[in-house]
Each structure stands twice: as C-alpha cells, then as structure tokens.
Amino acid sequence: MKTIKKIVITGGPCSGKSTMLNLIENTFKEKGYKVLIVSETATELIRGGISPLGGKENMFIFQDYLLNLQFKKEEVYEKAAAEMDADKIIILYDRGLLDNKAYVSKEEFEVILDRFGTTENELIDRYDLVLHLVTTANGAEEHYTLANNAARSESLDDARKLDELTMNAWVGHPRLRIFDNSTDFEGKVERVLKEIYNDLDEHMPTGTIRKYLVDVENIDIDSIINTSEKMDIVQHYLKSSNPNMERRIRQIGNGENYSYYYTEKEKVNNHRTFRREKKISDKLYLTYLSEIDNQLFTIIKTRHCFVYENQYFKLDIFNNDKKYGILEIEATDQNGTILLPDFLNIKADVTKDSMYSNYEISKRNYVGK
Numbered sequence: 001m002k003t004i005k006k007i008v009i010t011g012g013p014c015s016g017k018s019t020m021l022n023l024i025e026n027t028f029k030e031k032g033y034k035v036l037i038v039s040e041t042a043t044e045l046i047r048g049g050i051s052p053l054g055g056k057e058n059m060f061i062f063q064d065y066l067l068n069l070q071f072k073k074e075e076v077y078e079k080a081a082a083e084m085d086a087d088k089i090i091i092l093y094d095r096g097l098l099d100n101k102a103y104v105s106k107e108e109f110e111v112i113l114d115r116f117g118t119t120e121n122e123l124i125d126r127y128d129l130v131l132h133l134v135t136t137a138n139g140a141e142e143h144y145t146l147a148n149n150a151a152r153s154e155s156l157d158d159a160r161k162l163d164e165l166t167m168n169a170w171v172g173h174p175r176l177r178i179f180d181n182s183t184d185f186e187g188k189v190e191r192v193l194k195e196i197y198n199d200l201d202e203h204m205p206t207g208t209i210r211k212y213l214v215d216v217e218n219i220d221i222d223s224i225i226n227t228s229e230k231m232d233i234v235q236h237y238l239k240s241s242n243p244n245m246e247r248r249i250r251q252i253g254n255g256e257n258y259s260y261y262y263t264e265k266e267k268v269n270n271h272r273t274f275r276r277e278k279k280i281s282d283k284l285y286l287t288y289l290s291e292i293d294n295q296l297f298t299i300i301k302t303r304h305c306f307v308y309e310n311q312y313f314k315l316d317i318f319n320n321d322k323k324y325g326i327l328e329i330e331a332t333d334q335n336g337t338i339l340l341p342d343f344l345n346i347k348a349d350v351t352k353d354s355m356y357s358n359y360e361i362s363k364r365n366y367v368g369k
Contacts, residue, residue: 004081004089005200006127008096010170012135012163013154014144016185020133021092022261022279023189024196026252030305031202031312032229034086038077040094041070052103060108063100067112070097074126096130097123098173102165120172129199130176131192135163139181175199185276205312205330210338211356212327213368215345216317224343225306225315230254233316235299237362238291242266246359249280249288260285297365299358309339324367326356 009017009024017040025035045066046052052062074093081089098120101109113119136143137159144156154162170176177195179188197204231252238247244267252259262284263277280288292298300319305312317325327346329338340346350356361367 002082002087002089004078004091005129006078006091006093007196007199008093008127008130008170009133010095010099010130010166011133012137012166013159014137015133015135015163016188017094017133018278019185019276020189020192021094022277024090024092024193025279026261027193028090028196030229030303030314032305033088033090034081034084036077036081036089036091038073038091038093041066041073042095042100045069060104060112063104063108064112064115066100067097067116070100071116093127096127096170098169099166101169102162124170124173127173128175129195130170130173131195132167132170132176132178133188133192134167134178134180135159136181138163143185208331209351210329210331210349211351211353212340213347213350213356214315214325214327215323215347216325217323219345221304221315221317225304229303229305231303231305233299233301233303235301235358235362236289237293237296237359238288239293247291249285251285258282262288296359296362299362308341311339313341315344318361318367320365321367326350326367 007024009021011017021037025037029035045062050062050065052059074097077091081091100112101120104112109120113123137154137156141156144159167178179191181188183191194204231254234251236249238249240247246265246267248263248265250261250263252261260280260282261277262280297320301316302319304315304317306315307313311329314328315325316328324347327341327344331338354360356367
C-alpha cells in the first residue's frame with residue numbers, strides 16, 4: 001500500500017532549516033523512501049526580484065503572490081507523488097502555507113484565504129506533521145548569522161519576534177512539534193529525526209554505529225544483495241585554515257540524477273562532530289573543486305543499502321580497493337544483538353578503529369591496513 005507523508009519544516013530565521021532538510025532527505029532516502037522537497041516560496045520570489053519591501057500594503061500583495069505560487073507548487077508535488085512508482089514517499093515542505101500568517105494581520109490573512117476559497121482549518125489538514133525549529137537568536141545567539149541566506153535581514157530581536165509569530169501561526173495543528181536550542185545542533189537533529197521515525201511508525205536508530213571490515217574480493221555484490229537503494233558517491237576533502245575543521249564536498253547519484261553537498265565537521269576531544277551540511281548546485285560543486293586538498297585522496301565508492309533480518313545495513317565498496325569493503329549498521333533499540341549477513345565474508349569488527357573512517361582512508365587510498 002502506498003503511503004505519502006506530508007511534513008512541514010518551519011521555524012524562525014537561522015534555525016537550521018536548510019541543513020535539517022538535507023539531513024532528513026539523506027536519512028530517509030537511504031531507508032528506501034522517495035523524498036520530495038518543496039522549496040521555500042518566499043525566498044524564491046525575493047531572489048527572483050519580487051520583494052515585500054515598501055510598506056504594509058506591499059507585504060499584503062506579496063503574500064497574495066506567495067500563496068498563489070505555493071498552492072500551485074504543492075499541487076504539482078502531490079500529484080507527482082501520487083503517480084510515482086514508489087510505495088513509501090515523504091514530501092518535505094520548506095515552510096507550509098500557514099507560515100504566511102506570521103507576516104500579515106489575522107484579518108488580512110482571512111481576506112487572502114477567501115480569495116483562494118479556503119480556510120485555516122483546511123490548510124492545517126493538508127499536512128501530517130509540522131516541525132518548528134526555534135531560531136538560534138533564542139538560546140544559541142552565538143550561532144545566529146545572516147551570512148547564509150541572501151533573503152534574510154532580521155536582527156536578533158526581529159528574529160525572535162518572527163519565530164514566535166511563525167510558531168503561533170501553526171497553533172491548532174494536532175501534530176505541531178517544537179524543537180528549541182536546549183541541546184547543540186546534533187541534539188536538535190536527533191530530536192527531529194525521532195519525531196519523524198515515530199510518525200512513520202519506524203524504530204529510531206540509537207546513534208550507535210557498528211562497522212565491519214568485509215572481504216569483497218571475487219564476489220558479485222549485485223547478485224547476492226537485493227538492494228533497496230544503490231548509489232554512487234564521490235567525496236572530495238577541501239583545504240581548511242582550521243586544523244580541527246574537516247571540509248568536504250560530495251556527489252551522490254545513481255548514474256542519471258545527482259545531488260551535491262557541502263559538509264563541515266569539527267574535531268573536538270579527538271572526535272569529529274557534525275557542524276553543518278547544505279545541498280549545493282552543480283555549479284557551486286565545480287567551484288569548490290578548486291579548493292581540493294591534494295594531500296588527501298578522493299573517496300569514490302558505491303553504497304549498497306539493504307535489509308537483513310529486519311536490520312538496515314549499508315555496504316560501501318571502494319573503487320580504489322577491490323579486496324575490502326566497509327559494512328555499517330546504526331543500531332536501534334531492537335538491535336541489541338546484531339545479526340550479521342551470512343552471505344558476506346566479514347573479517348573483523350572495526351567499530352572502534354579510526355583507521356576505517358573515510359577521512360583516514362583518504363590519507364592512504366586503500367581500506368585494509
């Protein structure tokens with residue numbers, strides 16, 4: 001039976017929406033979901049030259065334009081999802097229609113909705129889950145910045161007010177969830193993913209990743225693994241002025257369609273922790289290639305994602321090492337005991353061996369020690 005989940009990611013300025021969207025997309029694509037992202041309409045209009053600046057009347061007109069375009073975009077994505085040959089589909093909305101209520105008076109918003117022949121209750125019913133990310137201007141002020149969005153111009157106080165207005169716009173939705181800055185961003189990500197797993201009625205991984213060295217020499221992986229997802233990954237490490245900051249770009253695809261990502265990780269207490277990731281254009285990806293760190297080898301690998309005994313595994317086969325691959329599983333509460341695939345020749349548990357991280361492999365250009 002086909003299931004289509006409609007999830008809104010919203011929040012105040014500089015709340016981590018863009019990074020969160022990318023992480024959700026990557027996480028659930030690897031789980032076998034088809035993930036569609038409806039981009040933020042306001043930013044599209046502003047970057048395209050249609051601006052709300054110039055007074056209250058202009059904001060009212062801008063919201064009318066915005067809803068007009070957003071209704072059409074959502075209709076296209078939902079129609080496409082219904083017609084796709086996929087059983088598990090997630091539509092992620094970078095802001096939903098009710099976000100626009102935060103920018104005009106209640107009376108003005110009712111006038112706009114009347115033009116489209118709809119009501120607030122009907123807008124609420126369009127989405128299964130609404131996840132509000134609180135702005136870093138409230139509780140993580142040191143991370144608030146205007147640098148990563150040309151359409152953003154709010155001060156700290158303005159960001160806090162807009163965050164509250166946006167949050168209140170969704171009050172009444174039965175599945176509104178709010179994620180504050182009481183943890184670091186990794187904690188925020190974990191809480192968001194847990195909420196989505198719950199909504200999908202799936203078990204949330206514990207975050208404990210187990211890694212195994214696998215002998216893949218002289219075997220045909222495609223013939224022995226019934227993959228739910230297979231992807232080619234090219235990963236370049238970039239120069240960094242900060243010795244504790246790891247910078248990388250990745251190309252991920254299946255031979256026809258490719259996505260591109262920029263990621264930063266910071267080394268703290270001898271452990272690399274995630275800092276930020278964003279989806280980038282193919283043009284920006286090509287620009288970043290000029291910053292490649294030539295002291296490190298490019299990681300080129302094929303990732304096979306599959307389920308064995310109700311456990312979700314990822315097997316990476318590296319182009320520069322035809323003998324060994326790396327098998328990973330992120331354990332869930334039900335995976336206290338891991339049942340390893342009996343059709344793979346597993347040589348060793350390398351979970352605690354940093355030599356098998358991608359970064360370390362890029363230093364020596366082969367997997368096995």
